Amino acid sequence: MGDHRPNRRVFPEPQINSNPILGSGCIRPGRARVPSLKANVRNLQENCETTLESLGRWGRRWVPPRPWQHAALPLSGSDSTRNTCASFPESPRTVFGENNTSLTGPVLGLPWSAVGDHFSSLPRPRIHGSDPHADRAPAQRIPASPLTPVGRREKTQTQVPTAKQGAKGAAEASAALPTPPRLLRRPLPEPSGTRPAPRPPPPALTRRTPRLIGWPADRKRPRAPAAHAPLTRAPPRRLRRRGPAGIMLRVRALRLLGRRRASGVSVPGSCGPRHCSSGPLGVRDDAPGARAFFTTPIFYVNAAPHIGHLYSALLADALCRHRRLRVPSAAATRFSTGTDEHGLKIQQAAAAAGLAPAELCDRVSAQFQQLFREAGVSSTDFVRTTEARHRVAVQHFWGLLEARGLLYKGLYEGWYCASEECFLPEAKVTRQPGPSGDACPVSLESGHPVSWTKEENYIFRLSQFREPLRRWLRDDPQAVTPEPFRLAVLQWLEEELPDLSVSRRSSHLHWGIPVPGDDSQTIYVWLDALVNYLTVIGYPNAEFRAWWPATSHIIGKDILKFHAIYWPALLLGAGMSPPHRIYVHSHWTVCGQKMSKSLGNVVDPKTCLDRYTVDGFRYFLLRQGVPNWDCDYYDEKVVKLLDSELADALGGLLNRCTANRINPSGTYPVFCANCFPPAPGVAGPSARAQAEDYALVNAVATLPRQVAEHYDNFQIYKALEAVSSCVRQTNGFVQRHAPWKLSWESPVDAPWLGTVLHVALECLRVFGTLLQPVTPSLADKLLSRLGVSATERGLGELFFLPRFYGYPCPFEGRRLGPETGLLFPRLDQSRAWLVKAHRT
Known part of the structure; x- marks a missing residue:
């Protein structure tokens, strides 16, 4: 019978009878006097405390016994014992063998996952949302145990006899079961006059030292999330466990938020939403310290600003101003814009205007700053890529990618579009008649001329980030908004994602930031430009982490690929999280036609501000502009x-x-x-x-x-x-x-x-x-x-x-x-x- 505490009621030995439905050997409770509800609750609490102490606080699943299962179990592995356990699946319990080993599967005749189906509502720890043994063959899988991570569904050859099989089927099924070892009741603590002392509280979980308490020693621990990934404890959940006494049990769970790791590439656990709110902006949490960072693209200074530039700035300005109405603290919101002043287009435009590149940049950048001041754009920072602080940030970011082995030098060739500052695949190039009547290669999307280029450059291992990018976009449906643009990015990721050239020969492009340690190469203008979002928040100093990745980029659809594929991949390569949100808007047309200098229909935003007033033109652009499609x-x-x-x-x-x-x-x-x-x-x-x-x-x-x-x-x-x-x-x-x-x-x-x-x-x-x-x-x-x-x-x-x-x-x-x-x-x-x- 085993040892019991004094004054504890012991149920009589279960009686083995024959049942036409369950088969022979079914259990029914004895007819002894049933103890009071108070005694049942006390016994259950004591068993819960002692069992949880042995199993650990987290990482294990535990099923409390039913009141009628408090009887001592037989100490031999007889046929009647096997039949009894196999033919009573509706009374799951955890039985301890020698050395306190769990024998739930063989004793019950059911896999632990099947028993757990009766208690699927229990809180379960998820370890990065995956089964560490899912890729094994069924014969190689680790047998089910109380330490098996939640979500496992082990297969077994043991079957519970049905009503049609009767006693014969039960006997055949029980014969196939292995003989369990000698079963012992778990030793109870020594009796004492007072209740056992409560367990000490769990150790504090910090963001820098996350760990799982009670993880099995024979299993590989999951990799800890990045230092900036938050760990949160779920609030206690009250679950109803139905039994004879209808007892309410309170169960605590620990949830580790994170993402599954990709082979070769680690995706930080904060790729998903980091804020308490479901809102895409990530600013619904108005608690002290909640921050939001809004950005426009930095605008190219090869030409004067137009209403498309102003529209991007006004969208970001409206979002930022609304955020300030919700969180009045000036330190809680930042908003940056600026100008992109490097690249081959600037070099060519300056030569055509008979100016030095720096002089052209100063002139056009001043036009953008004046336009934004007149339009009431309330930016907190205006960044220029020719500034010294930006050069430091870009070269530090480059060194980080190089130290992680993500850059290599190789021969790169393909169709290069100087207007778009990028290489194009063969499928994106077509031929159109030129001025002389010859067929000239042009970009299929923009119509800009392209030329075949072959040179030795530094190349970024972009192909390694295809799966992490797809997982980021799938896990966070609002990462790119509106939805059609997110689907477009996912469609691009279905295609081959070749490695990306991230430098140019200095002899061909001298107006830019040189590669650290190699003056023969100039850093690719798009890598240079994208790092501006880090420059304005203090990168590479540690202060930038207070603002990243709580960032919302507002961009035009023409630069979607650079911001939704190249930029997140570069950030992941540097060990950082992708931006919180990427908001994409469409373009403006004039009377149904695309704005073009050749057509003479380019709308000057400064003229519109004078004609319709600043507030009037702001209201028109934001009232009529629909991000999903072009507006007229x-x-x-x-x-x-x-x-x-x-x-x-x-x-x-x-x-x-x-x-x-x-x-x-x-x-x-x-x-x-x-x-x-x-x-x-x-x-x-x-x-x-x-x-x-x-x-x-x-x-x-x-x-x-x-x-x-x-x-x-x-x-x-x-x-x-x-x-x-x-x-x-x-x-x-x-x-x-x-x-x-x-x-x-x-x-x-x-x-x-x-x-x-x-x-x-x-x-x-x-x-x-x-x-x-x-x-x-x-x-x-x-x-x-x-x-x-x-x-x-x-x-x-x-x-x-x-x-x-x-x-x-x-x-x-x-x-x-x-x-x-x-x-x-x-x-x-x-x-x-x-x-x-x-x-x-």
Whole structure:
């Protein structure tokens, strides 16, 4: 029977009977008096504690015994014992043999995985999401045991007899089972007058020394994740274990977040989302210390800026400004832009202009900086690749790749496109008639001329990173947004990924950063340019780790391959994580045609800023620009959009609600809860709100969250569309109740008149707050007219219509701001010549 603690109830010896369904040898409990529920719980707790001490805290799966299984087991491997265990699969238990060895599989006649199916809801440690023995043949697999990682499904020849087989089938099945060794009950601790002391807490897990406690000594430990990969402990899960007593057990689990390693290439565990939020920006965690880093591509200085450059900068600026509304701390958000000033195109453009390359770069870079200042782009850093800090960062990054054995020198040949600064495969090259009528090779995608080049260069082992890149994109569906561009990158990775030439002969390209230790080679312009994202956050100093990889790149679709394939591969090669998000946008056309100097249809962004105002042109580009496809520009569209949405809808609403005739006191009127009850259908002598009014309140109350979701999904145009829709609803509310027909002198009309104006002004306050990332000057003008101070303009202070919900309103009774004139002037009257000029 074995030893037991004093005062513990022992169940009688199980009786072996014949059962027509389960076969001979089935167990049924004896008829002794069943102990109380309290005794069952105490026994289970003691068994749990002692069993967990022997098995370790984590890394092992344990199934507690049922109450009727507390009886001592027979000490011999008789046929009846084998039949008993094999014919009672619904009562799984862990049995310990000599030296405390688990014999779950042979004793029960079932593999451990099959027993675990009854308890599949238990928390399970996953070790990099893979089975370390999955690649073995079935005969070579390690037998199942309590130490087998979760997810294993071992196959066995032992089968449980079915109802049709009866006793004969059970006897045949039991004969095939191996004879188990002498079974012993696990020795219990010495009896004591007090309960056993609780186990000490597990050792603290640090980010620099992650480890798995209790991992089997005969198995290879998984490689620790990178130092910056977070380890998190899952909160306790409460699982219901159904038994005779219906006992609730609390189980703790440790989850190690990471990615499976690829052969030859290690993918850091932080390739996936690192933030608490599911939002793509990774900035929904507003805790102190949460950081976000936004970047535009650095723009090539071979030509003057156009609206495509400005559009990229405005997208990043709007995302950054919205982030600052959520996290006001200036140290929590960074935003960089700049100019790319190296490469063969710069060298050729400078020669054509009769200028030195440095002089051309200074001139064009100044144009970009001036444009961004005039457009209100709120970047925190403007980087130039000709700066000394960038040269240091590039050469350090090169040395890191070289030290890891990812660079080699070899002969590289292929079609080279000087306009795109890249080699093209044969499939991407076609022939078109040239000026002389001969067939000239050109790029199939861009139409730029290409030439056959053959030279000795340094080559990056890009082919080794094909699988890690595919896994990164599959594991994080929002790594590249929108979805069509992510699918395009995955399609590229289905093709062969050849190694990448990352240098040029200095005799051919001298305007660039030389290769460290080899002045005969110049670093490839794209490797040089991509490192700018590290330069602006302090690389190679350790401070850059505070910002990487919490990074969001905003790029055009023409440079997608460089940012979604080459750049992540280079980062992985340097032992760093890929960027958190890559947001891709399409291009702008003019009246359905691609902008081209030869066609004379290039749109000058500075001219547009002067014609339509800074806020007007910002609003147009972000309202009409859809990242998924190319967008068309023409003057009539700009005039129509700005007049209808900014001048008429928003500006007219503000003028109505602040006019002296309707609001002679110039204050935030008082909200009357009797006129606008908190729920529709509430009867009252003063209730005048209609069903449409409650729909408006609900729409505006949910608008900030809806706008935030659109920003997180890189759909700024949808955010502005939602704001515009609510503006129209608010105008309908004012038009429906016509406050100009009500009188402040009437005791019946005055409360409702004040309520109508109060609701309209509250809606305007929400609109002004949400428009700050897109039209900062216009929003400032609107909020100043409403008397909203600078400290009351964040999303954290945006509590819409608090009086409706029973809270005091800080603006009620406050004087409005000074008169600021028209919020936005109509363009069809003041600038009608633009439309006529376009038509002619």
